[in-house]
Amino acid sequence: MTITGSERVQAIEAAIGQTYTTQDYYEVGREKIREFARALHDDNPVHWDEAKSADAGHDKLLAPLTIVVLDGTKAQAQLFDTVVPGDLLKSGVLQVEQRFIFHKPITAGDRLKSDVSMDSYKSVAGAELFTGKTVIRDLDKGVMQESWTTLAGPGETGDGLTAEFISMVDDVMFSPTASHELPLVPAEAAEIPEPGSHAFAYGAIPFDSVSEGQEIPPRTQRFTRGDLVNYVGVAGDPNPIHHSDELAAAAKLDSVVAQGMLTLGTAAGYLSAFVGDPAAFIELSARFSSAVYVPPTEAAVVEYTAKIKTLYPETKRGLITFGASVNGKRVFGKCTALVQFS
Template sequence: MGREQTIARPDIDAVAASLAGQRFQVDDHYEVGREKVREFARAVQNQHSAHQHEADAHALGYPGIIAPPTFASVVGMTGTRALLDSVLADYDLSQFLQTDQVFETYRPILAGDRLRSEMVIESIRQFGDNDFIVVRFALINQHDEVTVVGSTTIVARRGAEADAHLADVIENIMMHGRPAESDPTHRDELVPLGVSPLTEPVEHRIAPVHTVPAFDDFAPGDLLPVGSFQLTRGDLANYAGVSGDANPIHFSDHAAQVAGLPTVVAHGMLTMGLAGGYLTTWLGDPTAIRKFSVRFSGFVPIAADAASTVEFTGRIKSLDPNTRTAAILLGATSDGRKLFGRALAEVRLR
């Protein structure tokens, strides 16, 4: 086969210039329900009792049950979908994937929080036939406190270059019944705020951590115990429903194969959620994760009749005695396949 040539798109510079730095706010707020937190914790196998019981959250210093470390992705899904439906409508939604995800937690998300979402399109860059779109976001609660700041990098193709066969497959097996499809007036609308930065987080006092491991017990290079999780197609179906990520490559062999995958694969954000559970099981306190970032580099294939195992490892990269925080490098594999290109967590220790 000859070398595939990249066709330059002169319009991408104009698109990037017009959108970079634009800030938007989702018109409606997101109300964090207690049962939603519990369902999400089960979906990502985060077993800490503070995700389920108020008394255990109170013991950590918080008035409501605590959402798992990656719960912000559920809230962010609403804003991302609105962005792709409107501002980035030229992109083909059947052919996009997520490559990087970062969460910085300034205050844990709690059941009962009313969160408003802001987003800034940070950059759009072309590599080959794909555009890499970086979106930063902030979630602000009812007390005007920034709870989480993060960024998402997605890779997408403009609609004119979409695979028509794949688009037909997706259309025929995709979940239906979204409000935007039946009544466009009820879609989550974005309010443009012009070229401006996100609301800045303020370092406010949060409850002290109650971790099992102590800061003074570690040195750089120390290893965390290995952790493992099982994933079945039932887990994928459950996560799709709870998270709102209903991409059919996670439940349909036909869609996966048309997309060039060997079989159904797990959501990248599901594997990141499992990694969050791995960390909090070791920490003993889900509020101890200050920053969590992952670059996705592989996928977990899930057979129709057998579970797949995902294994996690961790190593202390560095320690900061002033803040009593540790930087932890995480590894994730499934059947010898590396899942993360780079994953790093910054955690507070007692």
């Protein structure tokens, strides 16, 4: 049956605010935390050493801030497949923005459920913007994280990908595992605590040790093809533009590109290394400005920079602005992190 443009919009708008959840929980493994930290080039000892994690106030090994991608991103992809007519994720969409609110730190052994919903949709000049919301809940601890992912697509009347391209994608993506995938089920929206209500600094550095305008020492990080392929396996990202030159060229890209969540997850590790403990983060957000192209036989070099923009003495919190660039070209835009100092 052919669906009209107006029917498509009506179907999408009818789905906004409806919550679905994963049927089974995702149990966070200790070794998975280490694998994920390695994929993000994150050497923070709270991800590797249980004793160091305990010293920072955690009962088990602490997970990196963006570990939500391991299960939440898959649930969000299922949501888009369910509520958006057509194959949205094969239509040429790009991730343009990511935002997190952290309520409680995720540690080894947590049993997580992902509640997903379409948060907003709009069509501008023939293009479409979709924002999906994911709420991560532990079966015992309640809400742990919220995240919002905004995707931009060509829309029904835009220049989508050709049938030949989609066929090529199918031939290089992961082998199908749909028979093992449990459908999402309708759910009630979880009750969300106030951001920062946990108000724990954990192992963060003292508030008196930082100052407004202070620049955080920059970090240079190399990303190779091996890093991209490793992240594909660790995070389960099926998009072949991260490993196939043929697909990247067909998508009119200069080369394969690093995953946005790989570069942002590495940025989060860069910031948490300065702050002292990822669990001290309250919010993190970024817009993706340009792709990080990774050549076949050399590394792409990303420079991360940050500074403390504003301090709030009454709460001992600070707002950090950060960015990343490749050869002087910005990778992120409008990036901020709100943290709780000790």
